[in-house]
Amino acid sequence: MKAVALTRYLPTYHPESLIDMKLPTPTPGPRDLLVRVEAIAVNPVDTKVRAPKDKIEPEPRILGWDAAGTVVGVGSEVSLFQVGDAVYYAGDLTRQGCNSEFQVVDERIVGHKPKSLTPGGAAALPLTAITAWECLFDRMMVKMPPQPEYRQTILIIGGAGGVGSIAIQLAAKVAGLHVIATASRPESTAWCREFGAHEVVNHHQNLVSQVQALGHEFVNYVLILNDTEQHAAAAMQLVAPQGAICSIVETTKPLDIAPLKNKSARFCWEMMFTRSMYKTDDMIQQHYLLNEVAKLVDQGVLRTTVNQTLQPINAANVRQAHVQLEAGHTIGKIVLEGF
Numbered sequence: 001m002k003a004v005a006l007t008r009y010l011p012t013y014h015p016e017s018l019i020d021m022k023l024p025t026p027t028p029g030p031r032d033l034l035v036r037v038e039a040i041a042v043n044p045v046d047t048k049v050r051a052p053k054d055k056i057e058p059e060p061r062i063l064g065w066d067a068a069g070t071v072v073g074v075g076s077e078v079s080l081f082q083v084g085d086a087v088y089y090a091g092d093l094t095r096q097g098c099n100s101e102f103q104v105v106d107e108r109i110v111g112h113k114p115k116s117l118t119p120g121g122a123a124a125l126p127l128t129a130i131t132a133w134e135c136l137f138d139r140m141m142v143k144m145p146p147q148p149e150y151r152q153t154i155l156i157i158g159g160a161g162g163v164g165s166i167a168i169q170l171a172a173k174v175a176g177l178h179v180i181a182t183a184s185r186p187e188s189t190a191w192c193r194e195f196g197a198h199e200v201v202n203h204h205q206n207l208v209s210q211v212q213a214l215g216h217e218f219v220n221y222v223l224i225l226n227d228t229e230q231h232a233a234a235a236m237q238l239v240a241p242q243g244a245i246c247s248i249v250e251t252t253k254p255l256d257i258a259p260l261k262n263k264s265a266r267f268c269w270e271m272m273f274t275r276s277m278y279k280t281d282d283m284i285q286q287h288y289l290l291n292e293v294a295k296l297v298d299q300g301v302l303r304t305t306v307n308q309t310l311q312p313i314n315a316a317n318v319r320q321a322h323v324q325l326e327a328g329h330t331i332g333k334i335v336l337e338g339f
């Protein structure tokens, strides 16, 4: 099969940072699907895994954790899917990724693809939708269904990125929250509003004074989707008594959450690969979650977050997507289609 893979970890300008290869098609394990990949999306995790280091892989490593495709084979214990099903999924960080014509993936972390989307439109969603959904509903425990008599507020820091673009929609349209997003440029500000943000403030200026100037002394929830070290102090100041902060971005230093004590407020981490990495008992929740997101897309509640499509899936185009993501100003998602 065709694959984009690496054996050395090099900067993107190096022609061997990502290489077009021919590799054997994998064989599904008992609960695996064998999927023919039709479209992929690229995420910052791909660039973090590819980041330059001395390690050399004995076997080619395939990156990529967002795909849409068709099931072409099933393991002996598969019960949720059949050959021919159209699927979308993020996959498992501890296994080979999706930048290849065929991939094996555990059925418990795969969803049925939204019928109303092309493979490219669907590939944009799984990793970011799982992340945003788990942040809101599993970690911060945002109440569902929406409670119009007591409308709660969320601050989403990094609103126009891949995760922000779906988090804004889930918060505003599914959870019924009042959404304040952050963006720093006219085009990213406009994108946040288009996807459902009620108000937008600038993450390169003082967040506390901007949010309070809008009339919100506190917000019930803060979602940190970029530079936790930069934004943690403002998040702790703005979070409401008994509120919650969730961050998806690692810090280089320990984080002091003592300021949250008097407010009885919570700080939680989200790592969307936790369930697959640790094979948690409730790993199948990601299957249900992706099916629910697909239903909401097909009902017109949620929309795809694709902003750019590259064709075909090859090393040059994957490298181009990595360069753009590393610049840190992506709006929505970059998708690649077809081998």
Ligand SMILES: NC(=O)c1ccc[n+]([C@@H]2O[C@H](COP(=O)([O-])OP(=O)(O)OC[C@H]3O[C@@H](n4cnc5c(N)ncnc54)[C@H](OP(=O)(O)O)[C@@H]3O)[C@@H](O)[C@H]2O)c1
Binding pocket: 043, 044, 045, 048, 127, 128, 131, 157, 158, 159, 160, 161, 162, 163, 164, 182, 183, 184, 185, 188, 189, 203, 225, 226, 227, 230, 247, 248, 249, 270, 271, 272, 273, 325, 328, 329, 330, 331, 332
């Ligand atoms: N833990 C997990 O499970 C998980 C899951 C997914 C992603 N992540 C991590 O979360 C981060 C975001 O992922 P993503 O896919 O949304 O990234 P992305 O699409 O690359 O995010 C780009 C956005 O970040 C905004 N931004 C740039 N600098 C910022 C700053 N200092 N403060 C706030 N926003 C800033 C930009 O807005 P402007 O251009 O307007 O400045 C841009 O729209 C990455 O570090 C990724 O690795 C973690």
